[in-house]
Amino acid sequence: MPELPEVETVRDGLARHVLGRRVEAVEVRRDSAVRRQAGAVPEFAGRLTGRTLSAAVRRGKFLWLLLDEPAVDGPIGVPGEALQAHLGMSGQLLVRGTATPPVEHPHLRARLHLGPTADAGPVVLDFVDQRTFGHLTVVDLVPTADGAPGGYGSAVAAVPEPVAHIARDLLDPALDRAVLVARLRARRTDLKRALLDQTLVSGIGNIYADEALWRARLHYARPTDSLSGAGVGAVLDAARDVMTEALRAGGTSFDALYVNVNGSSGYFDRSLAVYGQEGRPCGRCGAVVVREPFMNRSSFRCPRCQRRPRRSPERRTTAHPATRRT
Template identity: 65%
Template sequence: MPELPEVETVRDGLDRLAVGAVVSDVEVFRDYSVRRHAGGPAGFADELRGRRLAAAVRRGKYLWLPLADQTEPAAALLAHLGMSGQLLVRDPAVVDDWTHPHLRVRLHLDGAPSGARYLDFVDQRTFGHLSVVDLAPTPDGAPGGHGSPLAAVPEPAAHIGRDPLDPAFDVDAVVAAVRRRRTGIKRALLDQTLLSGVGNIYADEALWRARLHFARATDRLRPVEVRRALDAATEVMTESLAQGGTSFDALYVNVNGESGYFARGLAVYGREGEPCPRCGTPVRRDAFMNRSSYTCPVCQPRPRAGRW
């Protein structure tokens, strides 16, 4: 599933290439891709026609485009990319009759700054979805996410914590909240109500940089250790963002259909048996929450029994 750097790469592309356009028409090719919209495909299309894409905004892994007409946006197009969802801005040079084999929804655009005709939602595995949702004010009065000064967030994302790259992210409050939990540090990093945007890949990379095992108990960690993990998560996601995110296959691309390249710089994730870049010890893989965790047994020693 795309994590913060991948979603931010898509957000940036939408901001440059599609924001400002007016939706002139909507085609829904697979009803399931708008299953979360209360009005169904017809209602989804009706709520988008004639609306201007006012901004492209992200909080954690949530991505939305506030919709404007003559007033301040009160609703937004919310995109959940799932495992394989892609938002592709179609270049005007591409012939009109081209369609992706997994095209699910197409927005026809007028007046896009790039001259794009379409914004396509492509989703091979169909876990992603689009919906038009109401915006709710942020409790702290700060912008809802990166990409807009509007102090509002989509109602389905209101419970999501701010991410480490958000200027309004309160690191001291998050450190305290993590230490109040009785869980493992990786589970805490993945808890989107505590902080958003960190997924399995970047949690493993951050914990390797912070020299912390994924099972270290949060209530036994010192504040400086939790802060070190958060700083490492910020660092690794910033570096990934500079390279367009992490791609392991063709399922993650930016709005131009290009892949990210941070996979080449991963230290431990997906590198079972390969040498740790820091000490040379073979990287270990452990089962974790129906997924995997990758650690260096020397740099990240497993906690002793009774100290999980």
């Protein structure tokens, strides 16, 4: 499942293979692939055709390609537009030269025909997505609230409008760690739920959440407001470290659903400590890793290293109307 390291691997591949290319033609093979697009397929293709891809940018699991040469008579003062992609659970972006006939993948959802660069011939960029949770959209950019670059891969201080509410990720130099720690501790919820909340900190999915919790020796149901600042810092460091290591290894791959932009799978999954390791010994203490349902998903943990907290988060009672501010 693509999380931050996998999406970054894709972003890097796109940066090396599609920038400076003009979109010559757009094929949408399945309309729902652009379901987030106002104006549906015609607007998607219309806003994309003829544009040049100028940067590949990522924030958390969101990915976008900046579009040069804005549409004629576009609104003044708008920072620009982007082709935004989210890979969902199973999305892939595959780049292929045109020397050989394009592969008609059964889960091909959209195909962009991209023109040549000074150095290389035209290519085809395929969006393939078996489980169809991913999508593509052409969107307007909005300025970042803090004036810092919108994400990794470009100095432009703007993000796609649908990404504006997504928090910065743990590898973002502009992330305000102190604010993040304070916000996380102010939550009244389970720690893993907070780690998965993309509006709090982005890029972490089910796999790296479990790995980070194991490294920090914390239980997924640990109440966020029972953690010290140091404890929160430790689990955030663990998440940052495990994602950095996965990135170095080329991203995690499961069941061949994820491959990088050139079609080669990552191999970091061999290094996972707990995720998918039910019944196998904890690499630290030897206790048998367990799988438990949590948030309608699976959570994997070591029952000895990651003890269940004594109390669950106290349920927040509805605020009294008299104390509620508008």
